[in-house]
Amino acid sequence: MHNPKNLKTIWLFLQLISFTVVAQESSKTPNIEEVKIGNQIWMQKNLDVVTFRNGDTIPQVFGDKEWEIAGFEEKPAWCYYNDDSTNGAQYGKLYNWYAVNDSRGLAPEGWHIPSIDEWDIFKYEIHNLIDVQASCDGCKVKQAEGWDLFDKSLKKRFQKKNPNCSHITNSTGFSAMAGGYKYYRSFVKFGQCGRWWSSTETSFFNANSIEIDGHCSSWNYFEIEKPSKEFGLSVRCIKDTE
Numbered sequence: 620m621h622n623p624k625n626l627k628t629i630w631l632f633l634q635l636i637s638f639t640v641v642a643q644e645s646s647k648t649p650n651i652e653e654v655k656i657g658n659q660i661w662m663q664k665n666l667d668v669v670t671f672r673n674g675d676t677i678p679q680v681f682g683d684k685e686w687e688i689a690g691f692e693e694k695p696a697w698c699y700y701n702d703d704s705t706n707g708a709q710y711g712k713l714y715n716w717y718a719v720n721d722s723r724g725l726a727p728e729g730w731h732i733p734s735i736d737e738w739d740i741f742k743y744e745i746h747n748l749i750d751v752q753a754s755c756d757g758c759k760v761k762q763a764e765g766w767d768l769f770d771k772s773l774k775k776r777f778q779k780k781n782p783n784c785s786h787i788t789n790s791t792g793f794s795a796m797a798g799g800y801k802y803y804r805s806f807v808k809f810g811q812c813g814r815w816w817s818s819t820e821t822s823f824f825n826a827n828s829i830e831i832d833g834h835c836s837s838w839n840y841f842e843i844e845k846p847s848k849e850f851g852l853s854v855r856c857i858k859d860t861e
Contacts, residue, residue, distance in 0.1 A: 651727065653858065654792040657744035659737065660858035662730070663794055665711030665815075669697070672724030677714075683804035686715075690849025695721050698851055700799055701806050709765075710798035713851030716826045719816045730856040735819040735827040735843065737857055742829075742841045745791065754786040756841065757831050760793040765810060766833045795831050801851025808832075814844065814852045821845050828852055 652663040670676055680686045680696040689696040695718035700706045718725050719732050726732055733741070745756050753759045766787070799809035812832040819827040822845075830842040846852065 656791050662856045666854035667711040675723050677718055693717050713801050714854055715851055716848035726856045729859050732818040733857040735817040738817055738829045750788055750790045752786055753788045758787045759790050760795045761787050762789055762794040762796050763787045766797045798853050815855050816852045
């Protein structure tokens with residue numbers, strides 16, 4: 620017959636091992652893929668976290684009404700495009716600006732949300748990168764798959780000047796994807812553009828972002844926008860300088 624005291628000792632030992640393994644797993648720093656552009660180091664993928672840097676949970680918000688309420692109350696929130704989790708693996712999450720600006724830190728340790736000045740430096744570096752195969756500056760940063768080459772409503776306008784946007788090289792390795800964004804009570808422009816937050820506030824209601832769309836142009840390919848803080852945009856983090 621087994622001694623109850625021995626069984627209890629074994630059970631406690633197994634619980635201790637299990638707790639230690641879980642603690643080690645939760646404390647691991649995620650493997651972050653990086654890409655260097657000029658003197659900047661960027662994440663190679665859109666941010667995909669569910670907690671702030673201090674471990675607090677970032678609320679996932681479902682439905683248009685709930686998303687609108689979170690924005691009205693200036694509360695952090697995230698969602699998947701079309702509230703479809705299958706979009707998460709490839710495109711990451713969409714965050715409102717209140718998550719971006721939260722004092723608990725949206726970016727992982729050692730990283731931060733880029734300011735609009737840092738995005739401007741990014742644009743400058745891309746513009747001066749020599750890539751004779753790329754159709755435009757944007758083609759140097761776009762991942763080839765998943766882009767509608769022309770918005771149908773604008774196709775005729777651009778077609779004569781830019782018959783195609785087939786020379787996408789992604790020579791920088793930035794791998795920008797057309798993940799669309801959350802616009803008030805709807806999701807828009809999936810496959811047509813990507814939008815990323817900056818940390819720079821422009822007014823009580825708005826903040827700067829950068830947009831990359833499916834059209835070919837040169838310097839103006841990267842559009843600086845001032846969306847409402849309650850919009851849901853992608854996030855790319857930039858590494859802290861030492």
